[in-house]
Amino acid sequence: MSIPQVTQKLLAAKKEKGLSFADLEKILNHDEIWIAALFYLQATASEEEAKLLVEALGLDTSYIQELTAYPVKGLGPVVPTDPLIYRFYEIMQVYGLPLKDVIQEKFGDGIMSAIDFTLDVEKEEDPKGDRVKVIMSGKFLPYKKW
Known part of the structure; x- marks a missing residue:
């Protein structure tokens, strides 16, 4: 990259x-x-x-x-090679569909907005090794029927 x-x-x-x-x-x-x-x-x-x-x-x-200037957003179509960024890619490969199912059970058929969205990173101290806490909060957008 x-x-x-x-x-x-x-x-x-x-x-x-x-x-x-x-x-x-x-x-x-x-x-x-x-x-x-x-x-x-x-x-x-x-x-x-x-x-x-x-x-x-x-x-x-x-x-x-x-x-x-208005940006062109995203990393591009390639799999990220940076180890930290790749872990998020890996998380979505493993947990993406389960996460989608749980969200849809709770909210219905729709998506989480990445436009009306916040992202926070917190450090959690832990005697076994500090932890990274990532908090994503996006507005739920139901799919429209027409």
């Missing part, structure tokens, strides 16, 4: 400033996951949000145009 040049520059500036995505959450008043998605050109900033980010990172205003 190739990382866009603008993403590389944003990440380098964040590192140089010693900022975390949680720090940027306080500046932009948006969730750290959304901000990370913006870095990877998977979200679109408003002009004001882009200006705040560029200013916080000490970057030239020429980045505003890239951050406010």
Whole structure:
């Protein structure tokens, strides 16, 4: 997977400033996951949000145009090779259909929105090894009959 040049520059500036995505959450008043998605050109900033980010990172205003452009979303048609990203792919291969059945038992025939959606990551301390807690919350959209 190739990382866009603008993403590389944003990440380098964040590192140089010693900022975390949680720090940027306080500046932009948006969730750290959304901000990370913006870095990877998977979200679109408003002009004001882009200006705040560029200013916080000490970057030239020429980045505003890239951050406010409508993105082409997704990783592409290939299976991801990064081990952490692949685990999510693997989780859906193993648990996707069971998850779909459970959701449909509870809600009916439909989908979970990825547009009206939030995603949070929490660290759970555990004596046997810290755990990653991923919380997805999407609006249920029933299929329409016509």
